[in-house]
Amino acid sequence: MPKGMIDSSPLETGLTELRDDIRQLEIGCARLRGKGERILDLFALRDSVQERVDALDKRGMDLRAEQTRLETIDNMIRRQAGLLGRELAATGGMEPARQKRRPPDAYWWWFADIDHAQRLRKTAIRYAAIVVGVLVVLLVGNALLTRRYGLSPEQQQAQEFASTGERLIAQGDLEGAIAAYEAANDVAPQADAHAWLAVLYAAKGEELLAEQAVAATLELQPDERIVYNALSRNHDMLGNTDAAEAWAYKALAVDDTYAQTWLSLGSVAEARGESTGAIKLYEEAARLANEQGSDALYVLARMRMGMLMGGGGSGPSGAGF
Template sequence: MERATGTVDAPADAGDIRQADDLRLALREAELAVASLRGVGPAGVLKYLRLLDDIEEAIPRLESMYGVDLKPERTRLETLENITRSQTTRLVREAGASTLARARMELDPPEEHWWWYLDRSLAEQRQDSLRRWSLRGVVLATVLLLGLLAYNHFLAPSPEEQAFSTRTSAGEGYLVQGDYEAALPEFEAAAALNPKDLGARLQLAVVYEQLGRAEDAAQQLARARDLADSEADFYASLSLVYYRVGVGGMDWAVEKAYETAMDAVEADDGSALAHFALASAYELQGETAKAIDEFEFASNISQDASLTVMARMRMGMLMQSPGDMMGGFGGGMF
């Protein structure tokens, strides 16, 4: 098997780890590998896990054979194991749960070599997380209901805000139905009522695009780009507009949602909104497993509580009803 990461030559199997220097080379290769997991694929992950097997077997054997204390090497192995646990999602994503299951059948690793069972532990973590978030969802729904009651009694929107909401809702209804002529005046009015609203600008741009008014669409996209907090937010928000249209049954929007979500991730791989948009695009494409992974990743890196909750809820809905690909869709941009 070819080495996926690193440049240090290391023993091919445990039998080649005959001396402490061999062990240190193996540890070095493992440290390089776990530091560069993105894109290594199944082969790279399996090579890394087998390297952990080799190191785990070699340490007690060398200590017994030569009567030496390899405490520093044991410490390095413990550090590797801790990093491996923290990279569970990444390792499973790169290898694929089915690949790990096949490898277990072939190798029959002992349970002490827990790294071969990462897909199982990840599934258990997700189930535990789903139960926790379901409970939080009930609490959140109660809080939102109380907030809505207070809002209706004490914080009624201004006439302009009400008009903006009415126009936007009407425009969205026409947009998802493919009635772009009817959607146009609604979004034009919404953009005039609130020129700084990113969503209205993006939806107006999409309508212009579908009406063949490329210059007007480009102008609205340029304004939207200025309103967005970042390049990643711009593309992610645009992707979510296409997602909403795709959920409405417009097939042309599915690929658009994916392409702009990928643009968002490329602009900033650390953007939670970008990964949320990519998860939504995968959901549209029927890629349930990829959608769940991206929703989980988005929730883990998000600094926005509302986005974290939304990602967890969408992930939970997909896990509960994998055949119902639109079950997690709610109103608004998300």
């Protein structure tokens, strides 16, 4: 080698190995379900990749392509954070692994389960704050209808099971919520219960059961706009913004003048931190609701707009069928 030249082969070798490991992460993190303790091996590899990225970056290497791939991997992990507790249940969840590894705060993937739980709690709190007024109206109306027409014992029991399901979702107990909604449908099938089961099954990866639950929902409530928005709202409550957006767009394809759909899209944008876009979507929801004489929806959309414009936040859009 001529005097004064720097041997670049170690750097090139290191970059090749880095890209190979990033590829392993892309494959491994695409679906964490069923991997169990192998998830910890992926997180350890993510640590190693980050250390090498930091080192190469300090040496002036252009790693923009690699950084973009890592951002995609990190989004995969975030979207599946709700699985970590179940996948690692045999070893006590993520906490024992954290105690053993003692990762720095910057290595956020080791704390993804905590962040997911916090987001679920915040969503539940915000959701309760947003719909409390709507629920009061619904409860009063339901009481009047019950007094006038009455509910069968089966319907009353099904409502009790559904209420239990709602409470368990707020607590993060998705397995318990599934059992509660299944019990509700065993007694008296309801569209709302089937819509929740569709989302809960999807969260567990039970795609066939989820599809069957969607079909059952449509049998009881044939208006696709209502059903698709309910599915969007339920996914939004669980923090599954991609699925929430997909169902909202399905509703939009059916009828792009349906005010609730624009509210659903606004809720997704808000959950992603896209405040400006969310405000515009809520504004459109309010405009359509006003034109269609939907006073409750108009007030809700304007309230969501006001909270964002005032620096506040909110939760999923709507209160059921």
